[in-house]
Amino acid sequence: MTVTDNSINAAASASISLTVNGEQHRLELAADTPLLWVLRDHLGMTGTKFGCGIAQCGACTVHVDGRATRSCMMPVEAVDGATITTIEGLAPRRDHVLQTLWLEMNVPQCGYCQSGMLMAAAALLDDIPAPTDADIDARVSNICRCGTYPRVRAAIHRAAAARNGGQ
Amino acid sequence: MTDVLLNRRQFLVSASVVAGGMSLALVSRTASAGTVSEADTVAEFSPWLSIAPDDTVTVYVPTGEFGTGSMTQVPMNVAEELGCDWAHVRAEFASARRDYLEGGPYAIGSQPFFTGHGTDHARMPYALQLGASARERLKAAAAQRWSAAVADIQARDSVLTHIPSGRTLRYGEVAAAAAMIALAEEPALKPQSEWTFLGKASPAKLQLPGMVDGSAAYGIDVKVPGMVYAALLQCPVQGGRLRHHEPEAVMKMPGVRAVVTVDRSGTAGSPVTAKATFGLAETAVQSAVAVIADHYWQAKTALQALPVAWDFGEGADWKTEQQLYDDALARLDEPAAMVLREAGDVTAVTTGRAVAADYLTPYCDQAPMEPLNGTALVTSERVDVWTPCQDSQQAYWVAIDETGAAPEQVFVHRTLVGGAFGRRSFSEDVRMVVAIAKQYPDVPVQVIWSREEMMRQGRYRTLIAARMRAVLDAHGMPLTWDARACQAGNPMVSLPLGFADAVYAVSGAIPNVRIGTTRHPYHILTGAYRGPCYNSHAFMVETFVDECAVAAGADPLDYRLKLLADWDPAWSNCLRVAAEKAGWGKPLPEGRGMGIAIANWPMAGMKQAGSTVCAVAQVDVSRDGKLTVHALDVTFDCGRFVNRDAVLAQLEGGVIYGLNMSLSEEITIRDGAVVEGNFHEYRLLRMADLPARINIHFDALSGHDRFAMIGEAPVGPIGPAIGNAIFQATGKRIRSTPLLKHDLAWG
Ligand code: FES
Ligand code: FES
Numbered sequence: 001m002t003v004t005d006n007s008i009n010a011a012a013s014a015s016i017s018l019t020v021n022g023e024q025h026r027l028e029l030a031a032d033t034p035l036l037w038v039l040r041d042h043l044g045m046t047g048t049k050f051g052c053g054i055a056q057c058g059a060c061t062v063h064v065d066g067r068a069t070r071s072c073m074m075p076v077e078a079v080d081g082a083t084i085t086t087i088e089g090l091a092p093r094r095d096h097v098l099q100t101l102w103l104e105m106n107v108p109q110c111g112y113c114q115s116g117m118l119m120a121a122a123a124l125l126d127d128i129p130a131p132t133d134a135d136i137d138a139r140v141s142n143i144c145r146c147g148t149y150p151r152v153r154a155a156i157h158r159a160a161a162a163r164n165g166g167q
Numbered sequence: 168m169t170d171v172l173l174n175r176r177q178f179l180v181s182a183s184v185v186a187g188g189m190s191l192a193l194v195s196r197t198a199s200a201g202t203v204s205e206a207d208t209v210a211e212f213s214p215w216l217s218i219a220p221d222d223t224v225t226v227y228v229p230t231g232e233f234g235t236g237s238m239t240q241v242p243m244n245v246a247e248e249l250g251c252d253w254a255h256v257r258a259e260f261a262s263a264r265r266d267y268l269e270g271g272p273y274a275i276g277s278q279p280f281f282t283g284h285g286t287d288h289a290r291m292p293y294a295l296q297l298g299a300s301a302r303e304r305l306k307a308a309a310a311q312r313w314s315a316a317v318a319d320i321q322a323r324d325s326v327l328t329h330i331p332s333g334r335t336l337r338y339g340e341v342a343a344a345a346a347m348i349a350l351a352e353e354p355a356l357k358p359q360s361e362w363t364f365l366g367k368a369s370p371a372k373l374q375l376p377g378m379v380d381g382s383a384a385y386g387i388d389v390k391v392p393g394m395v396y397a398a399l400l401q402c403p404v405q406g407g408r409l410r411h412h413e414p415e416a417v418m419k420m421p422g423v424r425a426v427v428t429v430d431r432s433g434t435a436g437s438p439v440t441a442k443a444t445f446g447l448a449e450t451a452v453q454s455a456v457a458v459i460a461d462h463y464w465q466a467k468t469a470l471q472a473l474p475v476a477w478d479f480g481e482g483a484d485w486k487t488e489q490q491l492y493d494d495a496l497a498r499l500d501e502p503a504a505m506v507l508r509e510a511g512d513v514t515a516v517t518t519g520r521a522v523a524a525d526y527l528t529p530y531c532d533q534a535p536m537e538p539l540n541g542t543a544l545v546t547s548e549r550v551d552v553w554t555p556c557q558d559s560q561q562a563y564w565v566a567i568d569e570t571g572a573a574p575e576q577v578f579v580h581r582t583l584v585g586g587a588f589g590r591r592s593f594s595e596d597v598r599m600v601v602a603i604a605k606q607y608p609d610v611p612v613q614v615i616w617s618r619e620e621m622m623r624q625g626r627y628r629t630l631i632a633a634r635m636r637a638v639l640d641a642h643g644m645p646l647t648w649d650a651r652a653c654q655a656g657n658p659m660v661s662l663p664l665g666f667a668d669a670v671y672a673v674s675g676a677i678p679n680v681r682i683g684t685t686r687h688p689y690h691i692l693t694g695a696y697r698g699p700c701y702n703s704h705a706f707m708v709e710t711f712v713d714e715c716a717v718a719a720g721a722d723p724l725d726y727r728l729k730l731l732a733d734w735d736p737a738w739s740n741c742l743r744v745a746a747e748k749a750g751w752g753k754p755l756p757e758g759r760g761m762g763i764a765i766a767n768w769p770m771a772g773m774k775q776a777g778s779t780v781c782a783v784a785q786v787d788v789s790r791d792g793k794l795t796v797h798a799l800d801v802t803f804d805c806g807r808f809v810n811r812d813a814v815l816a817q818l819e820g821g822v823i824y825g826l827n828m829s830l831s832e833e834i835t836i837r838d839g840a841v842v843e844g845n846f847h848e849y850r851l852l853r854m855a856d857l858p859a860r861i862n863i864h865f866d867a868l869s870g871h872d873r874f875a876m877i878g879e880a881p882v883g884p885i886g887p888a889i890g891n892a893i894f895q896a897t898g899k900r901i902r903s904t905p906l907l908k909h910d911l912a913w914g
Contacts, residue, residue: 037462053618057536057846086381087379094376103375111374137854141854149853
């Protein structure tokens, strides 16, 4: 897939390749475009959210080569060639243990921050299978204005227990 | 209730078919509705309800969804009586346009299109009745099909069963026939004791799956073919005007298509009398410039490069927020412009111990996580607007007013809302979107506010200053309470709630009461903020009562119980249970304190009304002034609940919102402009910042027959409970928020 904007400023334009949720993309666009807007505007994948644009809130969290990354301040040229996973690609059938528990425990309120929450939590569980409260505090520092924090924390602990018990 | 189902596109063709003792009237479609094929047509039972051949039940909900679950609650209310399988139920947004054009089919209860309030005392019985009516019509259709008596037919789990023969039909199989039937008489609702779903089950929000896999569509996720993007900049000082800009400087930048300016003179005006929920007075555009480009990042980049000069206007004379505070406080030296409540004579008592203090709560930003945005396509034929609004009727009339288009030409497409908390009530954002898009006609334009633009161009929580004075009798109880406020908000958000109707003012416990207010808005624009004004008044009143208790040498819990002795006992019960759960009265180590507070939204002045919430806070304050909130024990009385987990979620969220508001939120001003632009400057609580324990107790529910709204009430008592706990810990009385701004060092 190639997306070209009508740039007349060739100097700022770059040719970028990305693998997003297993699909390869080639794009011609301004090199400083944040990954967030590449995903949302150029690739039409709107699950990744814009909240602050300055890497404060975590709504835009995706996995870049497996690491939780706030995509709103990540210039696309810095992730050229990278493998990206977004909320749409977290689990093909919406059956990641966190998604299952998020549904069971009614975690989201408005839901806007939740893709970022889930992506941060998923990366945490991959790195630390049985996170402590302090691990969660440190690694899931996303903002939720609706105040879903108690449920997010509880769901992460339950997910860890389910995964570890299931092994 | 009898004409609930009289759809005006249907008419009676024959009356009084009697089956099984139920009197029926057959109805048919008008010719213009065309022929109806039973096999493939979704049958409309009412503008609120349709059933498809595959059994899918669609409920058209006027109250939208921004996180509280009303798009699930209203269908739940319908499903209870309809007897359908919940797995077949979907929710859709009801159309404000249809409501207007068809004479108000959704105009049930107050503010019918305002988000939330799925258990509104008028809408809830209406939805139950819709379900009951549709159920009886389905039974009647089955009775006709089988030539059987309606009384022999049972409706349950989306299946109609003829009891004597065991024959069955799915709802979808007779829905088209049933929708043609009008009942001569509305069925009675079941008593609440027979509910099998409401109050029993806590189903997840219908929109939840999309929220965990990224497919849920908020306003910012709207994609319309050919859509372009706009980035927006309004005058940094609210009320100022664009003086000069140089579009040529950016027109050749990548992707840029247009630079447009916006001001009030562009508003066309509604061709008919507007019926906007909140009126149009608070929806005027601020002077602005916007860049339209192929992609948002291009628009934003070009906007940053655009040379712009402003006339800041008079607002710029306010150098700091402190000048505004000082001005508002100085206005309290004068008698209040409006006396809101008066009992006895506060001036008659001249002897006794006096307690007097001033209080202040600042401007705050609602800061929902989804930035303001909207998409509009304006052509000569019609206007389409996609918006994450809080009230689609408001949005509809704002769009009509801005374009001057006829109401039938305007289509507002509501989306899920990424948080609102009042910020999206008035739809001045919709006006801005339309004002920009109409200058780039025939192309869909999506306008996205940057976080900085949104936070600095807020419609803030009303700034309120108040002065209170009480004279205590020999036992320390108040003989007089004289309170006046200066509310620096627009008239829509200068509300008396929790002040004029503060429970201590109306309970009769204080013989002489005078409560008054002066409205004095500054150039800083205000709007609804979760529990408007109540959230400030609760802090002021509950801090003041605590001061009276201390002056009387009384325990703050006992003091409140005494003041409320002759009031609705549910209040005292909330106080007692919260205190008991928190371990009130046990000795505490040095530097630790416990505080209590109680408030009610939106009916503090009435018994058995609204939602009462009581909080007990436990805090530690170190000698050098570091505050730690360890625990919050919260009790509440909303009467009863129909979805326990949804109520719990609102309490959890509301407590955290109240905590954030009280601890750290304040919008500050430099030369008339708002300083805070993003979350590094305007601190929102994160997981690591929460108290170790937030305990929500259901034990104080009165069981009274109401399902009062629960989203706003918990925001009120949290701040004063913490402030009162700080006093117990340190001896320092905090009379303004944010609490963390104060030096709490002691000893
Ligand atoms: S949008 Fe990226 S961290 Fe907030
Ligand atoms: S669920 Fe609304 S911001 Fe987190």
